[in-house]
Amino acid sequence: MARILSILVGLFFTVALAWAFVNGAYIQITEPTGPTAEHEFHLHPKDVHFASDGPFGKFDNQQLQRGFQVYKEVCAACHSLEYVAFRDLAQLGYTDAEVKAIAAGFSVPGVDPNTGESTMVPGTPTDYFPKPFANDVAARAANNNAVPPDLSLIAKARHNGPAYVYSLLTGYRDQPAELVKEFPGSKTPPGLHYNPYFANLNLAMPPPLTTDGQVEYSDGTKATVDQMAKDVSAFLVWTAEPKLEKRKQTGWAVLGFLLFATILGYMSYRSIWADKKH
Template sequence: MVRLIGMAIGAIFVFVLAWAALVPREAAAPDPVKLLHKEPREVSFAHSGPFGTFDRAQLQRGFAVYKQVCSACHGLYHIHFRNLEDIGFSEAEVKAIAAEYEVPAIDPNTGEAITRPAIPSDKWPRPFPNETAARAANNNAYPPDLSLIIKARKNGEAYVYSLLTGYGEEPPAGFEVPDGLNYNPYFHSVNIAMAQPLMVDQIEYADGTKATVDQMAKDVTAFLRWAAEPELERRRQAGIATLIFLAILTVLAWLSYRRVWAGVQH
């Protein structure tokens, strides 16, 4: 009797497996977010390609966009003020930029916490003291640090550029954007907490360049690429020099081989 019950249970189990495997299932409903999400647009820069170099004027414009727009919410934690000399600012200009900011310090006489004007060796100050304060000021959204954002996102430059210029598009009919969020098809969930950050003529460029949304987006994207890889040009120069050296070494090795074995008959 026990054997028959076991066989019956086994048969039922096999039947259920066969049913699940053979009976066609209903097609899953497509994810509406995936249908609305767009891949980043193509964008090129002076530093693109293996031989590209940074456009210092563009980097300085991008720094102006970051300083006047992005720095209110986003940090640049891995950059020191002195690093700005790499994008064309003089030592005096870097000192002046640093002096505009206050950084935490300790009074050597009393040991109390104070603030002091920043100096070139200081890191760029954080916009918020901690994550809790950042979320409290941004409707519980946490603005990411931008130091490595280009490296942290797939197709980093194209992604950041597309995100900054993707606010003009309207959501399709019937798609509701939750309160407190904004529609941007280049964001992974198409609903982003950050409001449109760039507006036409929002800042005034020192070199007279027209501050369009597209121009500012490209400039700040180039600046953030430099922030993520400030050694990019030097690494490329070292790589090219290494390839040239190896090419010359290969030719010399081949000529030496021919000379050593020239008198040997096969």
């Protein structure tokens, strides 16, 4: 019985190996070879720095408030913050009254107390940011058949997320003539927009930040396109990891404890074995 079982197991792995080999060879033969437009013209994110970067980095609440203002006035029309509640904004330095006013400026699903029917009501601090579209069908209809992603975790969901968001927002440009010349079939389709920082170079989202002063900052900061892109990117770092500062503080405390324990252990070792001969 054991011999039969071992034969069957060996046969299974042999078949699996053969299938993997044949499938890999088929893909290698059928897939196009050589350089692609995405490989040749896709750019890595720009080099940009934020206050929260590094082991000692901390959030700049003033910048986060500016970033939230950009999100609210520009991005919220298409993108949700599904995992962020209005009350969380208190961490950015907003007062309770300001949080209540911000929440009331959004409409969230609720129930009509008179009829019991579903309706939209002003938000409260305990509510989460609402989705801008009723469903994916409505989202696709309004965005050239693309569903705008939720931005709550975008800074963590993308490699080098903050720099990626900043680069994407500031990276829109005309499609290079050499791209079309080298890859004739890669011309940006109607309704899409060329951006070399996007994986396949063309995306449905039009440039959201188009002109300086598009947002009027309450703290008087000059709202250039570059500044707005940096601020909203910094804000999305916070939405993705609001406890970033606490994590770093805890990490340093743990490292300090481990260093102390290591030194204490070494001193104990030397004390116990000091009179012992090897």
